[in-house]
Amino acid sequence: MGGAVEEPSGHEPQLQGGGLHGGSLLGGGLHRGGLHGGGRRGGRESLWLAVVALLILAAASTGMARAATVSLLNVSYDPTRELYADYDKAFAAYWKAKSGDTVVVNQSHGGSGTQTRAVIDGLEADVVTLALAYDIDALATQAHLIPANWQTRLPDNSTPYTSTVVFLVRKGNPKHIRDWGDLVHPGIAVITANPKTSGGARWNYLAAWAWALKQPGGSPGSAEAYVKALYQHVPVLDSGSRGATITFVERGIGDVLLAWENEAFLAVKQLGPEQFEIVAPSLSIVAEPPVSIVDAVVDRRGTRKVAEEYLRHLYSPEAQDIAARHFYRPRDPTVAARYAAQFPAIPMVTIDAVFGGWANAQATHFADHGSFDRIYGQ
Amino acid sequence: MRPRRVIPGFGLTLGSVMVYLSLLVLIPLSATFVRSFSLGPQHFWAVLSAPRVQASLRLSFGAALLAASLNAGFGLLVAWVLTRYEFPGRRIFDAIVDLPFALPTAVAGIALTALYADTGWLGGALASVGVKVAYTPLGIVVALTFIGLPFVVRTLQPVLEELDRDAEQAAATLGASAAQIFRRVILPALLPALLTGFSLAFARGVGEYGSVIFIAGNMPMRSEIAPLLIVTKLEQYDYAGATAIAVVMLLLSFALMLAINGLQAMTAARHAAA
Numbered sequence: 001m002g003g004a005v006e007e008p009s010g011h012e013p014q015l016q017g018g019g020l021h022g023g024s025l026l027g028g029g030l031h032r033g034g035l036h037g038g039g040r041r042g043g044r045e046s047l048w049l050a051v052v053a054l055l056i057l058a059a060a061s062t063g064m065a066r067a068a069t070v071s072l073l074n075v076s077y078d079p080t081r082e083l084y085a086d087y088d089k090a091f092a093a094y095w096k097a098k099s100g101d102t103v104v105v106n107q108s109h110g111g112s113g114t115q116t117r118a119v120i121d122g123l124e125a126d127v128v129t130l131a132l133a134y135d136i137d138a139l140a141t142q143a144h145l146i147p148a149n150w151q152t153r154l155p156d157n158s159t160p161y162t163s164t165v166v167f168l169v170r171k172g173n174p175k176h177i178r179d180w181g182d183l184v185h186p187g188i189a190v191i192t193a194n195p196k197t198s199g200g201a202r203w204n205y206l207a208a209w210a211w212a213l214k215q216p217g218g219s220p221g222s223a224e225a226y227v228k229a230l231y232q233h234v235p236v237l238d239s240g241s242r243g244a245t246i247t248f249v250e251r252g253i254g255d256v257l258l259a260w261e262n263e264a265f266l267a268v269k270q271l272g273p274e275q276f277e278i279v280a281p282s283l284s285i286v287a288e289p290p291v292s293i294v295d296a297v298v299d300r301r302g303t304r305k306v307a308e309e310y311l312r313h314l315y316s317p318e319a320q321d322i323a324a325r326h327f328y329r330p331r332d333p334t335v336a337a338r339y340a341a342q343f344p345a346i347p348m349v350t351i352d353a354v355f356g357g358w359a360n361a362q363a364t365h366f367a368d369h370g371s372f373d374r375i376y377g378q
Numbered sequence: 379m380r381p382r383r384v385i386p387g388f389g390l391t392l393g394s395v396m397v398y399l400s401l402l403v404l405i406p407l408s409a410t411f412v413r414s415f416s417l418g419p420q421h422f423w424a425v426l427s428a429p430r431v432q433a434s435l436r437l438s439f440g441a442a443l444l445a446a447s448l449n450a451g452f453g454l455l456v457a458w459v460l461t462r463y464e465f466p467g468r469r470i471f472d473a474i475v476d477l478p479f480a481l482p483t484a485v486a487g488i489a490l491t492a493l494y495a496d497t498g499w500l501g502g503a504l505a506s507v508g509v510k511v512a513y514t515p516l517g518i519v520v521a522l523t524f525i526g527l528p529f530v531v532r533t534l535q536p537v538l539e540e541l542d543r544d545a546e547q548a549a550a551t552l553g554a555s556a557a558q559i560f561r562r563v564i565l566p567a568l569l570p571a572l573l574t575g576f577s578l579a580f581a582r583g584v585g586e587y588g589s590v591i592f593i594a595g596n597m598p599m600r601s602e603i604a605p606l607l608i609v610t611k612l613e614q615y616d617y618a619g620a621t622a623i624a625v626v627m628l629l630l631s632f633a634l635m636l637a638i639n640g641l642q643a644m645t646a647a648r649h650a651a652a
Binding site for chain 2: 113117120138142194196197235236237238239243246250251252253362366367368373376377
């Protein structure tokens with residue numbers, strides 16, 4: 001039996017010295033636990049026993065690293081559910097070995113924008129791991145919960161793993177969809193969500209735009225014309241990526257689903273390769289789901305150190321391997337090499353190079369009167 | 379001696395009512411108004427005059443009115459059958475009416491979409507005769523009709539049960555036809571409750587989001603409801619723009635409810651006078 005003293009996460013420094021005061025608290029605990037057998041008059045006696053026990057414990061614990069339990073809340077988006085279920089276990093073991101403390105990570109998943117608004121409105125997230133930088137930017141611009149330069153605090157744009165946009169088609173690819181240009185052929189129905197309400201769909205939109213721009217003679221005008229034609233092949237605009245996946249997979253509507261690579265792999269894995277297959281287009285975009293600590297929250301809760309380590313450890317070979325197992329493309333070159341066979345080689349552009357970052361992309365394409373609104377005649 | 383009241387003191391009860399209503403309804407709603415004021419009249423108007431917003435408001439209110447009208451007709455029929463006839467399974471049917479109340483609306487939306495999509499049972503049959511339901515405004519009406527049904531049935535049922543059958547029998551002995559009895563005796567007595575049910579179903583339909591979002595297809599200018607545009611604005615962190623649409627929906631709903639209530643008061647007065 002170790003000298004583990006459970007205490008609320010916020011109070012680590014103060015409780016260290018308060019042995020006697022803490023003694024009465026712990027005495028209560030022991031009292032309930034096992035020393036209550038002494039009958040009515042045993043009350044005072046058991047209190048003394050408890051104090052003695054505590055002194056022994058305190059003496060013992062001065063010799064070893066003091067262990068505490070801390071909790072973290074990771075507010076994330078939908079498809080990372082399985083990834084973080086695994087990573088949280090790995091991190092808890094790592095943190096236990098490193099600091100002796102027990103860390104319990106609670107997860108919250110939902111649409112990326114919805115999750116961001118929850119954090120702005122007061123959900124106490126120690127860390128956020130969302131679908132796009134634009135959402136995390138909102139934590140800085142709308143609520144000043146984090147500094148504006150948050151994305152420079154960790155390597156690789158604060159994005160420990162990436163994905164990209166691919167096509168999910170029905171088995172055998174009956175409509176012969178090979179590349180972006182095939183999506184606007186007559187009779188092809190394309191499923192994607194509304195980029196105004198879905199972060200994932202914004203990456204799809206930008207990938208399509210980037211491809212059109214890179215065609216011979218491509219210009220912003222020709223790209224807009226292509227994307228407009230593409231959306232005329234979209235029969236249903238779901239409000240979120242998961243909704244679009246359901247429309248394609250469960251409802252059986254459409255010939256091709258524009259999807260994040262990790263989601264496409266998951267769909268094929270869960271629903272069986274006999275139903276769907278993945279098509280890699282000739283060009284796509286590096287989809288970066290970035291991560292950040294929420295400074296205002298970690299400083300209030302006293303969890304900055306463990307929260308920072310939680311995110312930094314995402315770049316470790318161990319975590320990179322977990323990400324790759326969940327079909328996210330790892331940043332670490334050795335891990336990437338190990339999983340090279342899993343991911344199709346797709347030439348990719350970045351949002352910074354083609355669109356000048358998220359703030360620009362948002363203003364040009366998705367804000368009111370942006371290019372997406374023009375597609376629908378506004 | 380003052381007559382004994384069951385509930386103590388008018389002052390106390392009114393006070394509690396005001397606190398309760400303020401906390402639950404008035405304060406949240408006024409917060410919405412205040413937030414939308416941060417826009418300034420010009421920007422406020424710019425949000426509302428956008429063609430996409432106008433199309434969505436027309437769709438939301440139009441579909442809700444249509445669905446509430448359908449429910450007024452069929453809900454009356456359902457309530458009539460459930461109160462006037464004894465048949466095996468009546469209690470089960472009676473309980474089924476409440477299901478749209480209890481079901482999470484997303485479940486209703488997913489179930490209806492699965493049924494009415496081109497690949498679904500009903501949708502496939504309808505598509506073969508050229509009617510598309512899912513992913514069109516018609517699908518929205520279907521979802522809102524489903525959601526609104528219990529409001530009409532449950533407001534009509536107690537009134538139908540209390541309805542004095544002597545009046546119907548008297549009318550029959552005086553030589554009134556069945557149609558005349560329904561139109562001149564039964565309907566006037568039911569009309570206030572029918573209007574209440576109608577306005578409840580309508581109000582529910584205007585604000586409905588969860589079920590519609592799955593079946594609507596959400597195409598801008600065609601099948602995009604106003605609550606979705608509110609969510610869209612929020613997704614862009616445009617809180618003020620979102621509340622602007624919300625405020626207009628509130629005002630429109632309130633005006634319509636007032637009108638329906640006025641109509642109801644009128645018919646009730648006329649019925650009492652007759």
